[in-house]
Amino acid sequence: MKEVVYTKAAPEPIGPYSQGVRVSNMLFVSGQIPIDPRTGEVVKGDIKEQTRRVLENIKAVLEAAGYGLSDVVMSFVFLADMSLFGQFNEVYAEYFKEKPPARVTVQAARLPRDVLVEIAVIAVK
Template structure:
């Protein structure tokens, strides 16, 4: 099956061998997205809400680059470093998915950089282009 690598304009080089997104058969898989700036440094240190907004805006840019919208999201995989941040993450998350919420799960774990408080990976069905 042919696939298309999706890289929004201005995306920095990933820390590991992966692409921001992969589109195959109308399904977009967005890699785990952390609150990184262009230099792969963590932004909004200590602020789970601001980090969540940054992550979701980054995911949105991948989806839009592939020709979709946030309404096309069908599944989110959410990783938090501390359950104490769960409410802040959910408050911002609800702004991006106010209705017809996608399926999701959330787990507590360590992330690749200690100052990162949240990571989200996404699946979106944007249709065959």
Template sequence: MKKIISSDKAPKAIGPYSQAVRSGGLVFFSGQLGINPETGKLAEGGVKAQAEQALKNIRAILEEAGAGVENVVKTTVFITKMDDFQEVNAAYSAVFSGDFPARSCVAVHQLPLNALVEIEIIVAL
């Protein structure tokens, strides 16, 4: 049985998907862009600012799911330029430390809203 998880502290979905879905002991998060939920716009200041906002959005949904960053077992990071890898790592390392979750990072041609970064996670409860 699945349960839809959503938070008003994170941006609403910009398409036909849920912010997160719980199935058994796992929670699957849709990719989060660096959208400020108060303005509905991408964070200004480049890829690091967008990554920081995407991670804030993730933390808000984690809270709604009754979890924290320590429950994250896998992340996938999508960036539009591999040159941005270090800046995204700086934002990522400020949230995840110590026992890092498994991670993939993929450079893609384009993201929704012309975002520079998108981050999705899987959580084990």
């Protein structure tokens, strides 16, 4: 059975998709970009600031469904510029300290609202 997950603690979807979808014990979190859910605006700043905002948005969707970062088994990372990989990784490592999930990281030609990073995850309980 498919259950849509929604929280005001994460940005409103900017298209026809759900913040998250739970199927059985799996949670699929849609790609999050660095939008501050309180203002609806993209967080200005460098890759580190934008990565923190994205991961906080993901954390909010996870928590709304009763999951946590430790339940994430796979993440999909899209960077606007692969030269930002090292700085991105510094922040990412703060959120996934032990037993980090499997991950795909690619450079995208362009991301929504011209942000520097977008991340989607899959979590399992």
